[in-house]
Amino acid sequence: xxxxxxxxxxxxxxxxxxxxxxxxxxxxxxxxxxxxxxxxxxxxxxxxxxxxxxxxxxxxxxxxxxxxxxxxxxxxxxxxxxxxxxxxxxxxxxxxxxxxxxxxxxxxxxxxxxxxxxxxxxxxxxxxxxxxxxxxxxxxxxxxxxxxxxxxxxxxxxxxxxxxxxxxxxxxxxxxxxxxxxxxxxxxxxxxxxxxxxxxxxxxxxxxxxxxxxxxxxxxxxxxxxxxxxxxxxx
Amino acid sequence: xxxxxxxxxxxxxxxxxxxxxxxxxxxxxxxxxxxxxxxxxxxxxxxxxxxxxxxxxxxxxxxxxxxxxxxxxxxxxxxxxxxxxxxxxxxxxxxxxxxxxxxxxxxxxxxxxxxxxxxxxxxxxxxxxxxxxxxxxxxxxxxxxxxxxxxxxxxxxxxxxxxxxxxxxxxxxxxxxxxxxxxxxxxxxxxxxxxxxxxxxxxxxxxxxxxxxxxxxxxxxxxxxxxxxxxxxxxxxxxxxxxxxxxxxxxxxxxxxxxxxxxxxxxxxxxxxxxxxxxxxxxxxxxxxxxxxxxxxxxxxxxxxxxxxxxxxxxxxxxxxxxxxxxxxxxxxxxxxxxxxxxxxxxxxxxxxxxxxxxxxxxxxxxxxxxxxxxxxxxxxxxxxxxxxxxxxxxxxxxxxxxxxxxxxxxxxxxxxxxxxxxxxxxxxxxxxxxxxxxxxxxxxxxxxxxxxxxxxxxxxxxxxxxxxxxxxxxxxxxxxxxxxxxxxxxxxxxxxxxxxxxxxxxxxxxxxxxxxxxxxxxxxxxxxxxxxxxxxxxxxxxxxxxxxxxxxxxxxxxxxxxxxxxxxxxxxxxxxxxxxxxxxxxxxxxxxxxxxxxxxxxxxxxxxxxxxxxxxxxxxxxxxxxxxxxxxxxxxxxxxxxxxxxxxxxxxxxxxxxxxxxxxxxxxxxxxxxxxxxxxxxxxxxxxxxxxxxxxxxxxxxxxxxxxxxxxxxxxxxxxxxxxxxxxxxxxxxxxxxx
Numbered sequence: 001x002x003x004x005x006x007x008x009x010x011x012x013x014x015x016x017x018x019x020x021x022x023x024x025x026x027x028x029x030x031x032x033x034x035x036x037x038x039x040x041x042x043x044x045x046x047x048x049x050x051x052x053x054x055x056x057x058x059x060x061x062x063x064x065x066x067x068x069x070x071x072x073x074x075x076x077x078x079x080x081x082x083x084x085x086x087x088x089x090x091x092x093x094x095x096x097x098x099x100x101x102x103x104x105x106x107x108x109x110x111x112x113x114x115x116x117x118x119x120x121x122x123x124x125x126x127x128x129x130x131x132x133x134x135x136x137x138x139x140x141x142x143x144x145x146x147x148x149x150x151x152x153x154x155x156x157x158x159x160x161x162x163x164x165x166x167x168x169x170x171x172x173x174x175x176x177x178x179x180x181x182x183x184x185x186x187x188x189x190x191x192x193x194x195x196x197x198x199x200x201x202x203x204x205x206x207x208x209x210x211x212x213x214x215x216x217x218x219x220x221x222x223x224x225x226x227x228x229x230x231x232x233x234x235x
Numbered sequence: 236x237x238x239x240x241x242x243x244x245x246x247x248x249x250x251x252x253x254x255x256x257x258x259x260x261x262x263x264x265x266x267x268x269x270x271x272x273x274x275x276x277x278x279x280x281x282x283x284x285x286x287x288x289x290x291x292x293x294x295x296x297x298x299x300x301x302x303x304x305x306x307x308x309x310x311x312x313x314x315x316x317x318x319x320x321x322x323x324x325x326x327x328x329x330x331x332x333x334x335x336x337x338x339x340x341x342x343x344x345x346x347x348x349x350x351x352x353x354x355x356x357x358x359x360x361x362x363x364x365x366x367x368x369x370x371x372x373x374x375x376x377x378x379x380x381x382x383x384x385x386x387x388x389x390x391x392x393x394x395x396x397x398x399x400x401x402x403x404x405x406x407x408x409x410x411x412x413x414x415x416x417x418x419x420x421x422x423x424x425x426x427x428x429x430x431x432x433x434x435x436x437x438x439x440x441x442x443x444x445x446x447x448x449x450x451x452x453x454x455x456x457x458x459x460x461x462x463x464x465x466x467x468x469x470x471x472x473x474x475x476x477x478x479x480x481x482x483x484x485x486x487x488x489x490x491x492x493x494x495x496x497x498x499x500x501x502x503x504x505x506x507x508x509x510x511x512x513x514x515x516x517x518x519x520x521x522x523x524x525x526x527x528x529x530x531x532x533x534x535x536x537x538x539x540x541x542x543x544x545x546x547x548x549x550x551x552x553x554x555x556x557x558x559x560x561x562x563x564x565x566x567x568x569x570x571x572x573x574x575x576x577x578x579x580x581x582x583x584x585x586x587x588x589x590x591x592x593x594x595x596x597x598x599x600x601x602x603x604x605x606x607x608x609x610x611x612x613x614x615x616x617x618x619x620x621x622x623x624x625x626x627x628x629x630x631x632x633x634x635x636x637x638x639x640x641x642x643x644x645x646x647x648x649x650x651x652x653x654x655x656x657x658x659x660x661x662x663x664x665x666x667x668x669x670x671x672x673x674x675x676x677x678x679x680x681x682x683x684x685x686x687x688x689x690x691x692x693x694x695x696x697x698x699x700x701x702x703x704x705x706x707x708x709x710x711x712x713x714x715x716x717x718x719x720x721x722x723x724x725x726x727x728x729x730x731x732x733x734x735x736x737x738x739x740x741x742x743x744x745x746x747x748x749x750x751x752x753x754x755x756x757x758x759x760x761x762x763x764x765x766x767x768x769x770x771x772x773x774x775x776x777x778x779x780x781x782x783x784x785x786x787x788x789x790x791x792x793x794x795x796x797x798x799x800x801x802x803x804x805x806x807x808x809x810x811x812x813x814x815x816x817x818x819x820x821x822x823x824x825x826x827x828x829x830x831x832x833x834x835x836x837x838x839x840x841x842x843x844x845x846x847x848x849x850x851x852x853x854x855x856x857x858x859x860x861x862x863x864x865x866x867x868x869x870x871x872x873x874x875x876x877x878x879x880x881x882x883x884x885x886x887x888x889x890x891x892x893x894x895x896x897x898x899x900x901x902x903x904x905x906x907x908x909x910x911x912x913x914x915x916x917x918x919x920x921x922x923x924x925x926x927x928x929x930x931x932x933x934x935x936x937x938x939x940x941x942x943x944x945x946x947x948x949x950x951x952x953x954x955x956x957x958x959x960x961x962x963x964x965x966x967x968x969x970x971x972x973x974x975x
């Protein structure tokens with residue numbers, strides 16, 4: 001089937017690309033933004049010096065945020081909470097869902113290490129009141145308590161996934177987003193948003209024209225490719 | 236918990252145990268010793284006496300953080316903090332800040348003050364978003380604390396921090412204003428505040444003969460010191476700063492005409508605050524969009540009050556701001572990426588924008604806002620309602636439903652086409668029905684408002700409301716004894732509409748015992764409930780059959796009826812008289828009223844009404860008399876025999892208000908026409924001479940309308956009244972001949 005699409009040749013495409021003015025400063029700011037939000041503190045520091053660009057937030061807070069993320073990912077929720085409260089004591093007071101999520105993670109860690117007695121006491125003293133204060137947490141609470149009923153082999157996937165590393169990543173991600181939101185930063189690196197825009201724009205254009213595409217995939221390492229595809233899928 | 240050592244490590248542990256944990260907060264605030272010691276940490280003891288050892292700064296910071304967290308806690312924990320005047324401690328500490336103190340300390344103190352102020356304001360009310368359960372009584376100490384925070388001397392201590400170079404500090408103060416300023420005196424105090432140095436200059440500057448500025452000192456110079464600094468904050472690139480400044484301006488401009496004008500003005504080449512607010516409505520951050528829309532809405536509604544005819548105000552609907560706000564709100568309401576909390580705010584802001592303005596309601600309808608809100612309401616409400624469906628519903632969803640229903644009720648309040656859209660096309664009745672029995676007080680309240688608004692549409696009354704059992708649901712709420720007062724009030728307003736003559740529900744409600752409940756409210760203390768109750772009676776009586784009238788009034792009790800005619804509250808009195816007006820539309824009914832109440836009591840009550848201060852009471856009194864004068868001769872004779880009453884009517888004939896004179900004249904005409912006895916009686920009451928004066932140019936004193944004081948002397952200038960007077964005179968003078 002012949003299409004009535006315009007064809008744009010490579011020279012024409014490159015010529016038009018070069019007409020778009022993007023300053024080096026803007027590009028640097030995009031990179032800095034990415035490094036800061038993703039938490040690459042030392043990279044951000046060095047980049048700041050080389051590009052002569054001041055970061056949007058101070059480096060200590062980047063480090064704190066990364067430490068919190070790491071604490072959750074190694075299962076030390078207590079440490080994470082302490083650090084969060086040092087960084088910004090407002091967050092957990094104004095975000096009951098997040099606080100519940102952290103306490104839920106703490107309970108999961110007790111169960112994972114087979115500290116059942118402590119788990120039960122913690123559930124009774126800390127999590128039950130949360131359920132009373134906000135009934136919407138009850139179903140999550142029940143799901144977590146169900147871990148105590150099954151041994152690891154027989155638990156249905158909706159229950160056993162609570163013990164997986166993915167759960168820690170999920171919790172850490174929610175915490176990171178909340179911290180970013182509480183400062184004036186965006187939740188997401190602007191570069192990621194731009195990639196989404198690029199993908200959408202290309203999709204729209206390809207309905208009417210054939211044009212040379214840059215295939216970023218050829219440049220990517222496999223894990224990064226997954227992340228990229230995941231992000232693009234959220235368009 | 237017994238005595239704990241106060242050191243940084245312990246406090247950090249305590250802090251980490253209470254943040255996020257309401258149960259722990261409550262437990263901690265019950266340890267009075269500990270809390271007092273904490274509060275003492277905040278204030279620098281060395282300020283009072285240099286011999287006291289300095290409290291280390293980090294200890295003070297941790298103490299401030301703990302108290303801030305406790306202030307977020309359940310109300311019981313806040314009450315304990317109030318009792319030991321935690322807010323005083325923060326104010327003192329702020330006032331004693333030295334330049335050597337760190338930013339961290341300053342920020343902790345500012346934040347603590349903000350959290351305390353917001354929590355105290357929540358206790359005192361009114362609530363910022365939606366309805367909360369009404370507390371039996373407002374705590375006096377909370378009211379005193381809040382007032383204290385807005386005394387000029389106190390403002391002098393913390394408002395200057397609004398200009399602090401650190402955004403952490405200025406954000407806290409802006410947020411304080413945004414959440415704690417809810418009452419007019421507090422708003423005015425903040426709006427008019429200026430630094431002490433400028434205050435003395437201001438006084439010295441005014442000379443005796445200078446006229447005070449037409450809009451008060453705040454509208455000049457861009458709305459005042461606070462407004463100018465908030466405007467400066469609006470220009471920050473930081474999203475949190477913008478949001479805080481917008482919210483603070485929104486709190487200050489609510490119903491504040493002078494400040495809204497001030498914000499629209501700008502100095503020389505600068506932009507006005509309003510320009511910044513408008514552009515921030517399109518910010519990338521949804522929180523900023525919401526704050527900007529709220530601010531813009533407040534400004535636009537405040538700049539178009541009818542109190543200030545000096546400036547030509549176009550109607551609100553023509554303001555360009557409106558066409559910016561509505562699309563932004565529409566997008567927020569329908570977007571799937573926006574949180575429930577933000578959608579709730581968007582719905583409430585929409586309500587604030589269109590409330591009580593017919594044209595704005597029309598505009599919002601045309602722009603699709605109603606459809607979007609309706610879609611939202613349907614999305615969050617299940618179609619199959621099982622018992623306890625609302626049990627585990629998160630608070631945020633309930634509040635969102637309340638906001639959506641409130642917006643729907645506001646938009647469809649005026650126009651029948653819009654109402655028909657709600658009742659026929661938008662499939663909202665199941666949502667409203669379910670909401671009437673929801674456990675959240677705000678949801679029930681908003682559902683009642685929806686019923687009230689839609690019940691104004693006669694078609695709806697006949698069909699959908701009955702079909703959908705909305706009437707039953709509403710009735711159940713109305714009868715409920717322990718219902719929240721605000722909900723009962725909203726339900727009673729809906730009931731008034733549902734008791735109209737065209738309503739098939741009227742009969743049903745009467746059979747199911749609405750009268751005792753109405754009487755209960757009428758005999759209660761609350762003036763608003765009493766008014767709605769008697770209004771409902773008035774609507775029942777309009778064009779009802781004799782049987783219904785007799786039945787209902789028997790249930791009310793005729794003694795009660797006559798008491799109500801002379802009720803101490805003029806609004807109630809007016810309605811009571813109007814009730815009887817609706818009753819006595821036939822001879823049979825006139826007879827019933829005269830017989831049951833007794834002629835003397837009845838006429839005496841009317842005479843009292845005719846000398847009321849309230850023009851409305853007078854007007855209705857004389858209209859009632861006019862109706863009674865339509866009755867058979869026996870009753871007319873009673874009227875004519877009542878000399879004091881006739882004198883009172885004469886005073887009404889010459890009242891300066893045409894709305895009183897006209898029905899008075901109609902009454903006299905009625906009496907003159909139908910009764911031969913009238914001639915003598917009316918002459919004796921000097922009514923005859925009054926009539927002559929009103930109609931005869933040669934005899935009257937020509938005084939301009941308005942006359943002297945209350946009375947309209949001289950020739951009647953209203954054509955209708957003069958005609959009636961002439962006709963009455965005819966009957967009086969030639970009555971016998973005319974009757975043949």
